Amino acid sequence: MSDGSIAIDGQPVATAASSIGAEDVPDLSPLAQDALRRLLRVWIQFERDLVTVPILRRLDLGTYTLADHRRLLLNMRQQVIEGSRWIARAASSMDRDHSALRSLVLRHAVDEHRDFSMLEQDYVAAGGDLATIQERHKNVGSEAFHGFMMHRASQPNPVDMLGAMWIIEGLGERMASGWSARMEELCEREGITRFMAYHGENDGDHMQKFYAMLDDVCTDEDVVRRIETTAKVVARLYRLQLEEVDDE
Amino acid sequence: MEEDGLTQVYITSTGWHLPGPAVSNDRVEDVLGAVNGKPSGLRAQIQKSNGILQRHYGIDERQQSTISNAGMAVEAGKQCMDRAFRPLHQVGMLAVASTQGDHPAPGLASFVQAGLGMAEVEILSAQSICSSSMMALKAAWLSLRCEEHEAAWVIATEMPSRLLKKQRYEAATESTFATKTIDFNTEFLRWMLSDGAGALLLETAPRPKGVSLRIDWMKGWSHAHALPTCMSVGDSGKTDEERTWQDYDTYAEAERDGALLLRQDVRLLDHIVRLGVDGYVRLVQDGLNVPSEVDHFLCHYSSHHFRPKILEMLDAAGVGIPDEKWWTNLYTRGNTGAASLFIMLDEFIRTQAPKVGDRILCFVPESGRFNTTYMHLTVVDHE
Numbered sequence: 001m002s003d004g005s006i007a008i009d010g011q012p013v014a015t016a017a018s019s020i021g022a023e024d025v026p027d028l029s030p031l032a033q034d035a036l037r038r039l040l041r042v043w044i045q046f047e048r049d050l051v052t053v054p055i056l057r058r059l060d061l062g063t064y065t066l067a068d069h070r071r072l073l074l075n076m077r078q079q080v081i082e083g084s085r086w087i088a089r090a091a092s093s094m095d096r097d098h099s100a101l102r103s104l105v106l107r108h109a110v111d112e113h114r115d116f117s118m119l120e121q122d123y124v125a126a127g128g129d130l131a132t133i134q135e136r137h138k139n140v141g142s143e144a145f146h147g148f149m150m151h152r153a154s155q156p157n158p159v160d161m162l163g164a165m166w167i168i169e170g171l172g173e174r175m176a177s178g179w180s181a182r183m184e185e186l187c188e189r190e191g192i193t194r195f196m197a198y199h200g201e202n203d204g205d206h207m208q209k210f211y212a213m214l215d216d217v218c219t220d221e222d223v224v225r226r227i228e229t230t231a232k233v234v235a236r237l238y239r240l241q242l243e244e245v246d247d248e
Numbered sequence: 249m250e251e252d253g254l255t256q257v258y259i260t261s262t263g264w265h266l267p268g269p270a271v272s273n274d275r276v277e278d279v280l281g282a283v284n285g286k287p288s289g290l291r292a293q294i295q296k297s298n299g300i301l302q303r304h305y306g307i308d309e310r311q312q313s314t315i316s317n318a319g320m321a322v323e324a325g326k327q328c329m330d331r332a333f334r335p336l337h338q339v340g341m342l343a344v345a346s347t348q349g350d351h352p353a354p355g356l357a358s359f360v361q362a363g364l365g366m367a368e369v370e371i372l373s374a375q376s377i378c379s380s381s382m383m384a385l386k387a388a389w390l391s392l393r394c395e396e397h398e399a400a401w402v403i404a405t406e407m408p409s410r411l412l413k414k415q416r417y418e419a420a421t422e423s424t425f426a427t428k429t430i431d432f433n434t435e436f437l438r439w440m441l442s443d444g445a446g447a448l449l450l451e452t453a454p455r456p457k458g459v460s461l462r463i464d465w466m467k468g469w470s471h472a473h474a475l476p477t478c479m480s481v482g483d484s485g486k487t488d489e490e491r492t493w494q495d496y497d498t499y500a501e502a503e504r505d506g507a508l509l510l511r512q513d514v515r516l517l518d519h520i521v522r523l524g525v526d527g528y529v530r531l532v533q534d535g536l537n538v539p540s541e542v543d544h545f546l547c548h549y550s551s552h553h554f555r556p557k558i559l560e561m562l563d564a565a566g567v568g569i570p571d572e573k574w575w576t577n578l579y580t581r582g583n584t585g586a587a588s589l590f591i592m593l594d595e596f597i598r599t600q601a602p603k604v605g606d607r608i609l610c611f612v613p614e615s616g617r618f619n620t621t622y623m624h625l626t627v628v629d630h631e
Contacts, residue, residue: 025563033566037529040561044526048474048519048618057476060515061487211564 026211031218036211038228039166046167046235047174053239054246059182066126066187073123073195075245078138080195081116082146090153090161098157104213105161119195126192141241148233159217162210163231167238169206172199254393258460258628260334261449262594263327265320265405266581267306271442279305280438281414290432294439299552303442303582311413316350320445321405322363324590328401328447329364333455336366340397343372343384345404345586348411348481360403370397377479378548379468379614380404381446381586382621386466388450398452405445406585411481411510412438416503423506424485433485436512442582446590454630459604461597461625465536468621469527471519478516479615485511512615520615521549525558527620528611532567536624539567543606545574546596548588548613569609575600588612602627 028036050056055072058064087105094102123133138146152158180193218224271279273295277287306315315323321344329336342361349356355373370391374384381404388400417425417434425434454460482492484505496502531537562568577595584591589612602608608625 024560025568028564028566030566033564036561036565037532037567040565041526041529041533044522047522048471051475051516051519060513063487 026208026215028211028215029218031221031224032211032215035214035218035224035227038224039163039231042163042228042231042235043166043170046170046239049235049239050242053242055242059179059186062186064183064186066189066192069183069187069192070123070126070128071245072242073119073126074128074133074136075139075142075241077116077119077123077133077136079142079145079241080119082138082142083115086146086149086153089150090158093153093156093158095157098159098217100216101159101162101213104209105165115195115198118198122192122195126187126189139241139244140247141237141239141244145234145237145241148237152230159223160226160230162213162217163227163229164234166210166231167234169210171238172196175199255395255452257389257392257450257452257463258454259448259463259593259625260451260453260455260460261328261332262590262597263324263329263331263447264581264587264591264594265323265327265445266304266584266591267315267320267443268304268308270302270580271305272302273300276303276439278309279307279311280409280412281311283414283417288435288439290430290435291439294436298440298583299579300440300442300582301579304444305409306407306443307409307413311415313407313410315407316359317346317348317405317407317445318350318356318359318363320407320443321346321356321360321403321447324405324445324447324587325360325364325401325403328403328449332449333457334399334449334451336364339366339369339399339401339449341370341372341388341391341400342366343374343388343400343402345374345376345380345384345402347375347377347380347406347408347585349373349375356405360405366401376586376619377614377616378585378588379612379619379621381589382466382468382612382623385448385450385623386468389463389466392450392452395452400450401447402450402590403445403447404586404590406441406587407443408437408441408510408585409443411508412441416509419503420506420509422504423509425506425509433511433514434506434509436514437479437510440583441510441585444581444584444587444591446584446587446592446594448590448593454628456630459597459602459627459629461593461608462628464624464626466621466623467527467531467536468619469523469530470620471523471618475519475618476513476516477617478520479510479512481508481510483507485509517615520613520618520620521554522558523618524549524611524613524620525554525562527622529562529565529567531622537567537609537622539569539609541607542569542573542609544596544600544602544608545569545611546589546592546608547574547576547611548578548592549611604629 091102091106120133124130175196176199180196183193307313342357344357344360346356357371357373372387374380385402388402391397425431484507493502493507577592581591604627606627610623612621
């Protein structure tokens with residue numbers, strides 16, 4: 001996510017007021033506003049805690065190498081490919097009263113095939129061997145992440161998957177807007193971050209859709225707490241997955 | 249007296265000192281000096297992004313000091329006292345904050361006390377970066393709340409020009425600044441920070457004429473456990489170097505290596521704004537911060553430092569602050585680090601005529617190692 005960034009590039013930056021038309025501010029219920037505040041805090045702390053993940057710290061320090069990049073893609077592929085399973089499971093766990101959320105969750109799965117094949121191509125472009133990435137097992141963090149997602153997706157009407165999507169989509173945007181260009185710059189090679197960059201192009205008006213969904217599902221305090229908890233667990237397990245990239 | 253049994257505390261007077269004439273952006277390098285005679289290629293870009301239009305320095309165009317850091321604090325303190333209704337000898341505590349005093353030891357408060365001629369007061373020196381002012385203020389506030397004193401002076405002062413003058417960079421012959429073509433991290437703050445001091449008088453009763461500011465609460469959260477250092481002086485900024493300045497055989501060696509240069513890790517800078525938002529939302533959750541009731545938001549960063557998206561999310565979450573409630577004098581007084589908020593409060597109360605009952609939220613983030621501090625004030629009338 002680029003929000004909250006300090007403008008250091010010398011480009012003109014719009015002032016806060018002029019960039020936000022009052023008509024763009026969604027009219028959320030107090031419960032949905034509470035959920036959004038909680039999710040905002042989970043996200044900010046997740047981003048904070050990512051800084052010390054060794055492979056991402058190297059990205060900040062400028063010591064990230066092509067070998068790091070291959071290792072990162074190698075470790076991400078299994079989670080991306082298995083993503084379709086929890087998405088499908090979550091969708092099938094939604095009853096007819098949750099059809100809008102089911103559609104939103106399913107939209108996640110639409111480009112799934114394209115996602116992982118793009119990731120594999122990036123790996124090959126970075127000098128990796130296709131068979132190596134295709135045969136790769138999940139790392140410890142990916143195992144925990146996938147296990148938790150399948151568990152939550154199997155519950156009746158798992159509306160807390162919104163919390164998971166908040167983290168996963170936020171990270172996708174962060175990869176696209178922050179990581180991908182930096183990685184290509186440090187690795188001195190183009191065409192190795194198409195998977196990450198693609199996620200940024202793909203969001204469109206997803207925030208407005210997300211707000212609408214949050215407003216829809218936040219019917220009581222328990223739901224709000226559950227969404228927050230799932231976001232926290234997903235954030236923690238995603239970080240574990242990234243930490244494990246260096247612990248192999 | 250409040251229902252919690254503690255005494256109410258008010259900011260009853262303010263003052264500032266901004267040394268020398270205002271220096272416009274195109275003249276900044278005349279004062280700080282062009283390193284090795286070559287104008288900086290980054291100056292205009294960094295100045296444009298920080299939005300500051302003019303600032304003040306306690307050094308002249310030969311980079312000679314025209315005042316000391318303690319001297320600026322004394323001047324600000326005198327102006328604050330001239331506007332107060334309490335004589336100097338009835339102030340029991342002096343808390344002084346700065347990134348760096350004139351001496352490494354003893355603490356800056358001793359020198360400011362001497363300069364002000366305050367007899368036998370309790371002193372406190374707070375050393376950090378921007379949020380050191382809030383540390384000193386909180387200690388003084390609590391001392392008055394507990395009735396340890398009836399009045400305290402809190403003065404924050406900064407003189408970074410002595411760190412930013414050309415001679416510092418010219419002497420760092422083996423530093424990253426000398427070896428890199430562009431060393432953004434080392435130059436960033438050179439075109440950002442400037443000198444100044446701000447003073448507040450705290451008392452346990454409002455001033456007898458005009459308005460005072462009641463301090464309702466102060467909170468702070470530091471994230472040093474989770475994040476690396478972002479703004480510092482004292483190491484070379486080289487990834488494989490663990491020594492800090494006193495570990496070198498000589499200070500000259502530390503200087504050559506760039507261990508005495510002020511540095512900002514700009515890639516980490518985004519986090520201080522985001523963590524500022526985290527604390528802000530946390531205060532909402534704790535019931536202390538009610539954004540719809542805030543009339544004025546005084547922030548050490550101006551709103552253009554926040555990307556629209558995070559502000560939009562705060563609006564969506566029902567806790568946004570409309571642009572017209574933000575107030576700052578950063579663009580005309582400069583970024584004076586720890587002194588900024590006090591200089592802001594001083595000009596705000598003198599020029600913006602806040603109404604009795606107005607609520608003011610103050611936010612001072614420190615990027616050093618990510619400390620975020622907040623204060624809530626209410627404008628009150630004399631009794």
